[in-house]
Amino acid sequence: MSLDKDTVRRIAMLARIKVPEADLETMAGELNNILGWIEQLDEVDTDGVEPMTSVSDFRPELRADVVNDGGDAERALANAPENANGFFVVPKVID
Amino acid sequence: MSKLLKGRTGDWEIVIGLEIHAQSITKAKLFSGASTAFGAEPNTQVSLVDAAMPGMLPVLNEESVRQAVRSGLALNSKINLHSVFARKNYFYPDLPQGYQISQFESPIVGEGELEIDLADGEVVTVGIERLHLEQDAGKSLHDQHPTKTYIDLNRSGITLMEIVSKPDMRSSEEAVEYATKVRSILRYIDTCDGNMQEGSLRCDANVSVRRPGEALGTRCEIKNLNSFRYLRQAIDHEAVRQVEILEDGGKIAQETRLYDTAKGETRSMRSKEEAHDYRYFPDPDLLPIDLSEEFVARMKATLPELPDARKERFVTAYALSPYDASVLVSERDTADYFETVAAGRDSKLAANWVISDLFGRLNKLTIPVSASPVSAEALGELIDLISDQTISGRIAKDVFSEMFESGEGAKAIVEKKGLRQVTDEGAIRGQVQSVIDDNPDKVADYRGGNDKLVGWFMGQVMKASQGKANPGMVNKLLREMLSA
Amino acid sequence: MKLTELTIAAARDGLAAGEFTSVELTAANLSAMENTRDLNAFVCETAEKAQDMAAASDVRRARGADLGAMEGIPIAVKDLFCTEGVRATACSHILDGFTPPYESTVTTNLWDAGAVMLGKTNMDEFAMGSSNMSSYDGPVTNPWRAGDDGAKLVPGGSSGGSAAAVAARMAMGATGTDTGGSIRQPGAFCGVVGMKPTYGRCSRWGVIAFASSLDQAGPLTRTVQDAAIMLGAMAGHDPKDSTSVNESVPDFEAALTGDIKGLRVGVPKEYVVDGMPGEIGELWRRGVDWLKDAGAQIVDISLPHTKYALPAYYIIAPAEASSNLARYDGVRYGLRVEGDSLQDMYANTRSEGFGAEVKRRLMIGAYVLSAGYYDAYYLKAQKVRARIAQDFHDAWETVDVVLTPTAPSAAFAQGEKMDDPIAMYLNDVFTVPASLAGLPAISVPAGLSSDGLPLGLQIIGRPFDEETMFRVAGVMEREAAFTAHPMTGEA
């Protein structure tokens, strides 16, 4: 599989990263290099192998349904680049 | 009643599937210890986890699991002993993590079925595809500032159960009945309060149209319908819109739409459309949920009698009509209320009083049965007074009014106002006689063949007795004495 | 002997004997930090906090209060750990000025054990790298040089600042995090011990996430014994991390019996790569001999999927990272670069906030999870991961630990391999398999290259059997007798 400029543009959009039009080609080349190297995985026979999501085979204890957090808007907002009246503030979203 | 939509070029069938987002009743959030209480000041119920601070990790709330399993059981659906949380990745300012923790390939509840009753008596079976657990997003306020959107994360991370139906509904009526039934069941088992105004229950409707018998058409998803009225309107409008496009030779674009309640129409939500590729993958911060059969059995044992079973019992045990029974069981509180009233009493009389008199008053004032000024015990006392002939049915209506307004007991009102029914034949005979004596022309008329006048005489005697005379006795004596 | 030259174990004894105070020990380290600032190992020095914590420790000691395992010991903390009131930026521009109002579980455990915080150490941005060149705070210089006028070398990565700080005697130990080798490889490059515990042994709560299924915290120290002491203080069950295992923490130090008679050491034939200097293979063989001489039984084994670990890792880690780093959007904390619209603000913030390597991985991550590619890349990588874990599982039938080189080369010059991502990724070729399998592994300095640069050997253990791994590492350390010093040049 080889990535073209359009695909790079699309995944840059998905990742919310700006790739200048002039850099798309170079970026595609770089990513193709890496993906080409990754594709050696095709050599591995994985028929019937369960995909491994986690190395942990235990099951954690769940949290009791108790309110023991929150209650501090100041703390939540302390690092916000912009806030007003207790809200986080962002440029207007147009639906 | 045909469910087909008449177009210019023939009939169309509407195909509807619903996704219901039901907020689970828990004190804390799905993955954090912040409160879920409604109506708090902005961002006061936000833990570091809910704000997706760096390095924060989700820990699953055990109550959310219980509620999901109980809901799945109550919805006649299969419980999956193994389920997995997955991340649904997209950017939105009220989604702090940049992904929603949801369930994708392995939901906690699998397929099931619900039967719904339509007004004309038809019973329709609607398939349930799945119920999965997921986090709610925060709230974006677009109207606080001309160029800014304000974000409140209080709702961020609250447990939602997304209940996905199969595309088994063929009219907005069926969709509303199905949603009503789901809501009723969840309220019965206390897993969701069903409060649509507060957003505790929201519907997304997938709507498509096709020629009867043909394959499924392209669907549009109408998001976030927060009342059954809007659900009905949105589906009806959307179906007509699609038919118009198709009949004009156009094509339906698969997209997400929003119902504009002011304009009464749906419109495209383009911003949510652009390249939605959610890149689901299993959440590595959470391990799978593995349940035991024993746990599921324990959850099953916590379920109360559900609406369907209760309705059946009401029909057989209380000899109610299926319609009356279904009205009474739609809410657990109502059914409980009725059963208290009916205990040891005439069940049909009890049903009439609860449905016509009590509900009539409550609905007018939009008071829930749980807040009724007349308790089930008090209504029972009133019915007892009717049954033992202490008061007439007519007087009972006034007593009930008084009870509703003052909160006083039936007996107390009857005593205080001296409303006991008069059954002394001698006294009633005297009152009948004086009405006859005072109205010789009417008597002549009656005797001349105007039978209907008996009603007028009845009214006069009741008035003279201030409504207290036993109506049966008045009627009997009137006929006897008028004919004499 | 200078206080900064002491091991944690020796300092512990000296403090207990009243030979010096924690305030003195801490002051010595703080002044070493000042004198060695040109290495750029620290991105934030917390001298005042260090002095206060040291003084408090001395008070506790004077009172005879319950003393912790790290009582009075000054250490450095990788900038990936959230530290209350102290910057935590993962050395990324996008977390500019972020000061967490909370403390990670691992560092909390360390402070509870009496440790003293010297400051935050430099690292590759978001722990993505093997050279520390991707830090927004600039590169770290390895205290080692190849010869007298050799070029500035990288300390390895991503815990490059931590490894350099410990090697250069600025800190007695430092926390690191290891996702694919980020403790062990810089440990090897800087001639210190770098240890990654079993996945689930240390809580990830409060550690800025890179790849959740792989990230583990661990210690960088100058000796195996110090690593055992420090890990004991860091580890433990944490209900705030669902992947933290609910098992008690063994006395790792007690496992260092020096006796490995009869233990079976696996030597996997696949741990060889093209272009690997012969001296690394030689050192590995020497390591085998040391352990054999100490009474271990050497078993030739095969871990057949080893070569696929790295490419699998470069799908799984970027995939998880692309999701983990989605929260850096300029809304709630860190950098915001305004734009014409919300979408513009997102893209501006993330384009300016992330460095080239991070962006590259976020793009790969988004791609391998995207519609149509998930099965071919992500799912395939997870299946290969299962194969790799199975290789180890099979090996445990016949061996107790596995011995390999830590890295395929010694430290290289700053700026090298920068235009060749795959060459850079190959640094982790020997460390990544244990990461994918979630196994404990330790790099022990075992010798010098012909250029006089340190080289490490890696011992991989069974899940939650750090004790056996430590025991073998202790023997290896003793046999290797690595005493070379980067600052004095003394061997």
Ligand SMILES: [Mg+2]
């Ligand atoms: Mg949906």
Ligand SMILES: [Zn+2]
């Ligand atoms: Zn949903």
